[in-house]
Amino acid sequence: MTDRRLAEDVRIVGSGLLGTSIGLGLAARGVDVVMDDVSPSARRLAVDYGAGREPAAGDAPGLIVVCVPPDVTASIVARELAAYPDALVTDVASVKAAPLAELRAMGADLGRYLGTHPMAGRERGGAISARADLFVGRPWVLAGHDDISYRRAGAIEDMILDLGAVPIELDVERHDRSVALVSHVPQVVSSLLAARLSEGDGAALQLAGQGLRDVTRVAGSDPALWVQILGANAPAVVDVLRPLRDDLERVIAALDAPEAPGSRRAIADALAAGNTGVARIPGKHGQDRRFSQIVVMVDDTPGELARLLTEIGEAGVNMEDLRLEHSPGAQIGLAEISVVPEAEQRLVAELEERGWTIAGAFA
Amino acid sequence: MTDRRLAEDVRIVGSGLLGTSIGLGLAARGVDVVMDDVSPSARRLAVDYGAGREPAAGDAPGLIVVCVPPDVTASIVARELAAYPDALVTDVASVKAAPLAELRAMGADLGRYLGTHPMAGRERGGAISARADLFVGRPWVLAGHDDISYRRAGAIEDMILDLGAVPIELDVERHDRSVALVSHVPQVVSSLLAARLSEGDGAALQLAGQGLRDVTRVAGSDPALWVQILGANAPAVVDVLRPLRDDLERVIAALDAPEAPGSRRAIADALAAGNTGVARIPGKHGQDRRFSQIVVMVDDTPGELARLLTEIGEAGVNMEDLRLEHSPGAQIGLAEISVVPEAEQRLVAELEERGWTIAGAFA
CATH class of the missing domain: 3.30.70.260 (ACT domain)
Known part of the structure; x- marks a missing residue:
């Protein structure tokens, strides 16, 4: 780590929550950050917040960070690789296998691309929710592949360390399966449960306690963004949802005949499996x-x-x-x-x- | 409220978390509390904690609070009604229709019985987790029926107020439907999600964030108790789980073919319904x-x-x-x-x- 240095001349494409937060964090460390966005007004807002400067003719970024919705990540990465032939390009999308496959299919220069994914966010998006410390202490996945050299990947890891995050290396498939389990499926489950409240008796909601609040908190997330995330990681998400659905069917069948032989056991097994699972979540730090x-x-x-x-x-x-x-x-x-x-x-x-x-x- | 008075000579049957907490709260207000339990060692532990005194010959309680598991609530209430023909009897079980129906079928004196349900608890049970203030500020349902007089119900409401809780009147069916929605189904959903983690890649759990922790927190609850609660309220729980299962099937079908017409819309609808539902949960106070x-x-x-x-x-x-x-x-x-x-x-x-x-x- 003796040759660690700040990322220099960074270009950020996309001034939402993540792009603006990265810009704020790097600008605070003295990096020359260029902030770009397809929407001029969104770009100006991020610049006003101090997340970087407007693009100018002759910009020659060493590192480009693409912070756009998952649906358009691959095409923007490809555009940036072509526009800046000397730059290293990364992205921060929540899914990693699909963009890499798309880029490979397009014939993009994968020797200069490495996807990443910071495990940080808020229920609210946009530059207005951005913060320089959004990534402090959070895991940030480097989704490794074989076409980029170790040395080049190191520059991206340096940026992650500069932002205070904890780099974790996982290949793209393992990343996508992991986030399906710990992020995408919990989002679906929380939303499906919260949806039941939209028709519920108002008196019932008076009885709501901390348990319900906890289980449904993430159901407040932005549907437009999550449709893209879930769509882009659909196979891995379905691989977790299907056995969950089977378990749910077993619980429903048992509750349909709670006095039948085996019913209590089936319910107890489901609850005990939940005990086992929750005990595996690591604590603070x-x-x-x-x-x-x-x-x-x-x-x-x-x-x-x-x-x-x-x-x-x-x-x-x-x-x-x-x-x-x-x-x-x-x-x-x-x-x-x-x-x-x-x-x-x-x-x-x-x-x-x-x-x-x-x-x-x-x- | 001018004639409000402390409940006097209270007998508590069952020295778990709720019974011991009620005993601690009432004893702290100077009430003569008798603590009973089918297990002498459990009873002695609650007495040691200060939740009341040992039963004695000649005890003539005015109010009996049955704090036993849902499975045996009706039979213990019936026994207490018969043993103390002048006493008012209540219980604190999480389900209310089944015990009332059982008592009616047994021919119990319903003119002296009114079931209640404090919306308070902890993931951990037992006298060791009990606290005098467990009910402070919490909703506590009085599950009204037509066989008990207004005056008698008032004495139970007084006890609830003495413990710092907020009385809410709901009939037994409405109570059971309400807790299915805000408590029992969230427990099932949280457990089913957490169960998926029991088989997951250890690396995936490294990426766990606050969202996953929140959604799975209640999955740490005691399976033995929850089997009884879910079994006793099975029809109301299934009435919520079934449409949730149908929504889940729609999401799975959409994710199986994310590019098919209507798939994105189906996923977005599920997420938006979650937004609507979570917004209906009242805030603090x-x-x-x-x-x-x-x-x-x-x-x-x-x-x-x-x-x-x-x-x-x-x-x-x-x-x-x-x-x-x-x-x-x-x-x-x-x-x-x-x-x-x-x-x-x-x-x-x-x-x-x-x-x-x-x-x-x-x-």
Whole structure:
């Protein structure tokens, strides 16, 4: 890593959430960023936000980052490869096999192209939601193939590191299968569940708790973008949806005859498989580590939560995570604090000594 | 409400999470609570936690709260109605139509029974997870029927208010349909999705983000309890799962032929229906109000988040919600703070003045 350097003279094509965020992050590190977009008004907005400068005659970018919707990624990458014959080109689309295959079919110069995919985003898109730190600490996949040299790929990895992200190498097929599982199918499932609420009894929604809110949060995402993502990764998504559908059929059949022999077992098996699956998701900082939770009652007034966290800090304990529970109709909050198990007992004692009500503590 | 009084001489049957939490809450308000359980060791544990005293000869409870698994709720309620002919009896099972029908079939005295259901719980059960404030601010359904008088139902409502919960009246069928929609089906969907992860590529899980974590969180719940809940509310659950299955089939068919006419439209419709549904979930405090979000970069060291919240408190702004984003591999955090829209601009200005990096702000 001794020869790591900032990417220089970067051209970004597409000024949406990702393009603008990359521009902001690189510009903040002193890189000369050119921001381009098929829409002049979108481009001007991103330039106004400080994500780069307008294109000019004679621009000779060393690196081009294509940040356009998946549907047009391959054609724009091909255009940029042709227009800038000395430049390295990457893209950030959520699917990787289809664009590579399209580029290969077009006869594009794959020796100068390497697709990537930052695992970062927001439910809201556009330059207006962009932020220079969008990628900090996030995985960013390099979708490797055999036509680009190790040295050239290194320049793209440098850009990823400069933006604070964590590079992960996966080939295009493995990338697409992976994101189908951890991103695309969860999106579909969340949307299908949320869709059931669109017809539901209003009284039912009064009973909504944190569980429902969590399961449906990503259902707020942009349909136009997701139609493209799902369409471009359809085979991998269907490969996960089909067994999920089969499991769902088994649960429906069991619930149609809950007293029949085997029905309870079928339902229990589905729930137990869910336990097994959720336990495999790594925790914060990419570790599989489990934390202890401490639940503290906090008045819903300015400064109370701050006082709690100040006192946690004074106790020398680092919170791994913090969750405020919603309390419909009440002016009180519950703060669920995650700490390393070794710190749990000491922190509970310290907080109780300072007069806090500990509503629960468990590993 | 002038004649509201604390419930007196309460007998709790079942010392799990709900029974122990009710006992803790009532005992804290000076109620004489008797804690009973078919398991003497479970009962002693709840008594040790302070959730009540051991049963004694001559106990004459005015109110009995049955907190046992759904499968045995009706038979225990019937036993208690018979054993204490002057007592009012309630239960807290997650399903309400089946126990009422069973009791009616047994010829139980329904003039002294009213089922209820607190919308509170944790992924972890047992007395060890119990807390006196478990119900604070939560909806608690009174599942009304015509055999119990208004006056008697009032005593149960008083207990609910004493525990800090928000009483909501729904008849048993409407309750069961409502919880199928907002609780039971989300549990099934979350478990089915999480089950897919149990076979997934380990590399895929490295790419897991907050979206996957949210959708699968409740998949950690206890299968044994959920088998009973789903079995007891099977018809209402299936009524929601079936159209969800049909929607899923349409998405699978569309993804099987993503370029066919109508496929993109079918996928977009499913995603848009999800948008509509999620927008119907009420926000914190039962309001439909939308908040503005401000995202602030926070070093992952003790005291930093506390300092941020202290300064928010000093600015006189009340946080409506706070979310810490996980940053796998990085020692940095992003705090997403929800505030009323009127406070957004002022808070951003105050925080920037104090040197905080605002990574984003949006309504």
